[in-house]
Amino acid sequence: MDGDVINIKIHHGGNFSKDGVLTYVGGQVSFYRNCDVDRLSYFELVGMVKEIGFSEGDKLYYTIPSYCLETGIDEIHNDQSVERLLKFRKPNMFIDIYIQHVDQHGISGKTKVGEASEDVNMDEKKRSKKQKTLISAKKRERKVWSAEEEKIFIDLLYDMNDSSWKVDTGHKTGYLAFIEKEMAKKLPNCELKADPHLKSKVKILKKQLNYVLDIQQNGSGFGWDDEQKMVTGDKDIFMEWAKSRDGAAPLYRKPMVHYDKLVEIYANDLAKGSKVKGPGDQSETEEDISTLNVAEGNVDESASQTRGTNTTPGTSKQSLKRKAGELDPLEIEFLQISKSITSLLEAEKESVLAMKDITKAFTHEINVHEETCDKRKSLFEVLCKLPGLSSDQVVKATRLIGQDIAKMDLFLAMPDDFKVIFAQQEIDGAN
Known part of the structure; x- marks a missing residue:
């Protein structure tokens, strides 16, 4: 039962x-x-x-x-x-x-x-x-993301890498609205909206990735397990590190199953620095990183109220602008990680080119070896048919002439009468 x-x-x-x-x-x-x-x-x-x-x-x-x-x-x-x-x-x-x-x-x-x-x-x-x-x-509207919803969302972002929605500076305006429609087709009951749900999720994913990349570069006593796709190591040391990074603590031993795809989705953005954004990402400049909870996992929070009434254009811009050099520690770490990723991508590209050269050389060597074996086989067959050569002389001539590819080519190109003389001279010269 x-x-x-x-x-x-x-x-x-x-x-x-x-x-x-x-x-x-x-x-x-x-x-x-x-x-x-x-x-x-x-x-x-x-x-x-x-x-x-x-x-x-x-x-x-x-x-x-x-x-x-x-x-x-x-x-x-x-x-x-x-x-x-x-x-x-x-x-x-x-x-x-x-x-x-x-x-x-x-x-x-x-x-x-x-x-x-x-x-x-x-x-x-x-x-x-x-x-x-x-x-x-x-005070906040919560959307609990299912594992299926998160997977489909990241898959759609990943597919955009090879589409017109992705440009050198990021995603085009309206890309989240497009994803909203595609998700509605795949999951009619998911009720996810471009704003606030998808927009908030993008911020969360980017910040999660930023923390993981920081751990890979600077983790001491703890680190990133690429096989399990999670942060491992000494928990106390990690928690001490996480104290100064809002929302990082729950990343400990929590599998980030879509890590590889997220790296490919945001690789170019990270390599060019945190300030590089496409037209569709410009609205994210108002993100308050001090209140964003990175470790939402499958929970996406979006403010239920707007950020307040509009101010004059001059006041709004001044509140967002910062003087050159006023980068906070998180942005400095992000830029350092971006440089490391750029170096990693370049090194990987060089490795691929080197591997191609090695493969080409190895293939050529195999072809030469096979061609030489065929010629030696032909050499032996021709020597066996020549008149006046004993079995012992045939074996000896095969060994002597077969050691030199140039000699084999010359021998096989000769008329039979001259082949007998050539073989006899090689045998006499060796005696």
Whole structure:
């Protein structure tokens, strides 16, 4: 029976919070045991969660077993996503499902009393401790990115490298609006918008990449594991390093599965310096790096209110301009990393050219060797047919003439009468 049922643990009435790492704060937990797999569909699941406070506009998420919310969260929005969830079921193990409520408040509801079902109230002390986080969260609109949404978004950015959307100075104006439409085609229910969701995600990805490249160049006591695509090493040393870099701490031992593609997407931008932007990237000059949380992972935050009323053109420009030489430490590190990437790309190009030369020379050597073997075979066959030569003389003449390619060419080009004389002279000369 275990193979045909699934155990589900539903977190409801609380809210997602980004206090260091992604967590679900407040609310209650309901357990549903031995749910029939054959009957469990998206609408069946929605019917279950409606009894504990799920309402229209709310969203469902689940985490892959053995993964934390930060790295293993995915959205449940149709039957296909339920089928993916069912693949992770195991006997006597619960799948965690989370309800994201639209109102951002805890919603308490009735607990369904079924087979060994129960409600577990969260510790009141923990709830009060997180109250400030909940209040702060209401000031911002949160979008929890699924692993599939992030993958498709980065794939679309990657494909733009070979399209007219990518120019020497970055991306053209409107590229995020184009990606928004393409994502809507692939994921009709994703509800991601160019502004604020995709724009915010680009900022997050760029800053994550900047931290990783900095670690590769300057990490001491910790570093980048290119095979696992994550930061490894001494945790205490890394955390000390991360204190002066807002949002860097959660990068520790968190796989950055799209790292290689991100490097290719932003390689030219990084190589030319942090100030190089394409027409479509100009709006990002207002980014406040002190408030941007790099370690959002699959969580994208966008301010729910605008940055304020417009000022006069002169005032607006003066607030964004800085005098030459007033680069902050992060920008200085970025420029240093950019130079290193440029050197790396040039060295890689030289290595490729050198490898081509080596391959060409090696191929030529193989061809010469094969040609020489064919000529020696022909030499032996011709000597065997010449009159007046014993077997011992044939072998000796083959060894003597076959040592010199020029002699073989000359010998094979002679008429047969002269070949006998040539072979005899070689044999006599060696005696």
